[in-house]
Amino acid sequence: xxxxxxxxxxxxxxxxxxxxxxxxxxxxxxxxxxxxxxxxxxxxxxxxxxxxxxxxxxxxxxxxxxxxxxxxxxxxxxxxxxxxxxxxxxxxxxxxxxxxxxxxxxxxxxxxxxxxxxxxxxxxxxxxxxxxxxxxxxxxxxxxxxxxxxxxxxxxxxxxxxxx
Amino acid sequence: xxxxxxxxxxxxxxxxxxxxxxxxxxxxxxxxxxxxxxxxxxxxxxxxxxxxxxxxxxxxxxxxxxxxxxxxxxxxxxxxxxxxxxxxxxxxxxxxxxxxxxxxxxxxxxxxxxxxxxxxxxxxxxxxxxxxxxxxxxxxxxxxxxxxxxxxxxxxxxxxxxxxxxxxxxxxxxxxxxxxxxxxxxxxxxxxxxxxx
Numbered sequence: 103x104x105x106x107x108x109x110x111x112x113x114x115x116x117x118x119x120x121x122x123x124x125x126x127x128x129x130x131x132x133x134x135x136x137x138x139x140x141x142x143x144x145x146x147x148x149x150x151x152x153x154x155x156x157x158x159x160x161x162x163x164x165x166x167x168x169x170x171x172x173x174x175x176x177x178x179x180x181x182x183x184x185x186x187x188x189x190x191x192x193x194x195x196x197x198x199x200x201x202x203x204x205x206x207x208x209x210x211x212x213x214x215x216x217x218x219x220x221x222x223x224x225x226x227x228x229x230x231x232x233x234x235x236x237x238x239x240x241x242x243x244x245x246x247x248x249x250x251x252x253x254x255x256x257x258x259x260x261x262x263x264x265x266x
Numbered sequence: 267x268x269x270x271x272x273x274x275x276x277x278x279x280x281x282x283x284x285x286x287x288x289x290x291x292x293x294x295x296x297x298x299x300x301x302x303x304x305x306x307x308x309x310x311x312x313x314x315x316x317x318x319x320x321x322x323x324x325x326x327x328x329x330x331x332x333x334x335x336x337x338x339x340x341x342x343x344x345x346x347x348x349x350x351x352x353x354x355x356x357x358x359x360x361x362x363x364x365x366x367x368x369x370x371x372x373x374x375x376x377x378x379x380x381x382x383x384x385x386x387x388x389x390x391x392x393x394x395x396x397x398x399x400x401x402x403x404x405x406x407x408x409x410x411x412x413x414x415x416x417x418x419x420x421x422x423x424x425x426x427x428x429x430x431x432x433x434x435x436x437x438x439x440x441x442x443x444x445x446x447x448x449x450x451x452x453x454x455x456x457x458x459x460x461x462x463x
Contacts, residue, residue: 113292118285125283138286142295168368171455202282209279218458222365228280240459241364258276 109146116159119229120166126213126225127170137173141166163229164239167222212261216254223247224254313343369456373449380445386438394431 117138124137144165213224226236237247320336363371 109295110288110292113288113295117288117291118281118283121286122280122283138291139294139298142291143298146295146299164364168363168365171365171459172368172372172452206279206283209276210283218455219460222459228277230277230281239364241366241368242459255276262276 220254383441
């Protein structure tokens with residue numbers, strides 16, 4: 103699968119995942135957009151070399167993770183906080199939406215506040231990836247990934263409980 | 267493609283985040299890709315245009331460099347192009363490596379770039395000074411026609427040489443600063459990624 107048509111289909115399915123992972127690493131919406139764009143350009147260029155469509159989700163998650171982790175902050179002056187986060191959900195009724203958006207924002211904040219080594223594991227786990235795939239993507243052993251995941255989940259639950 | 271909801275409530279909650287506007291994203295991607303392609307082609311056209319100019323100058327005999335300048339210029343373009351193609355083919359980066367190995371690869375590349383930048387900002391002026399001293403000591407000068415040049419032209423030549431040196435030094439210093447920061451940040455990230463349990 104290659105070209106714009108193939109990419110369109112893949113973007114449609116995985117765009118939300120890429121954006122969620124990018125949002126863990128960058129708070130400002132413009133920076134998230136930049137990251138997302140970098141990821142999709144990398145995926146687009148990689149499409150002709152992609153053999154196994156079944157592992158596409160893991161592949162894209164790994165590319166996203168790699169690009170987010172290795173991104174270098176060049177413009178340190180642009181560190182102003184955004185006025186609104188990227189996780190507001192206007193699709194729900196006002197009461198539900200505010201409750202849901204608040205819980206989601208708490209979760210995102212909890213993941214963002216994790217140390218780097220736990221953040222990577224947590225963001226991939228929240229994308230419903232198996233420990234084996236997480237270990238493979240990050241280049242760590244499965245047991246290491248399991249322990250990190252356990253710690254990340256404890257930290258998220260603790261932080262989530264404190265904020266909600 | 268709809269994925270079954272996860273049993274973990276945190277995962278389920280996480281995946282309820284609103285979907286981004288993919289249409290806008292695709293348009294952006296196409297625009298970026300087009301811009302990238304146009305820029306590459308423009309740079310290549312300028313480089314080959316200069317090569318053609320050098321060839322023309324050599325062919326008409328207006329430049330007395332015995333073809334050396336032209337050969338060096340074309341060799342640099344071809345070398346750069348080959349390197350770019352090889353880098354694209356054996357792209358061992360975010361697409362094929364895991365995070366830890368990618369960080370190691372990026373640190374090695376940043377260190378290599380740092381060395382190049384340092385040789386630009388330190389090596390170029392030192393090399394130029396050493397060359398000038400050696401030329402003076404060995405009594406090597408320009409060709410006889412150089413002495414026949416108008417003093418104003420000689421001054422312009424010297425000024426252009428000094429300006430090039432300064433530009434190379436400044437470029438090297440800026441590059442070195444950026445690469446040094448990159449090495450530092452990547453090393454911190456690697457340390458964090460490999461943090462023991």
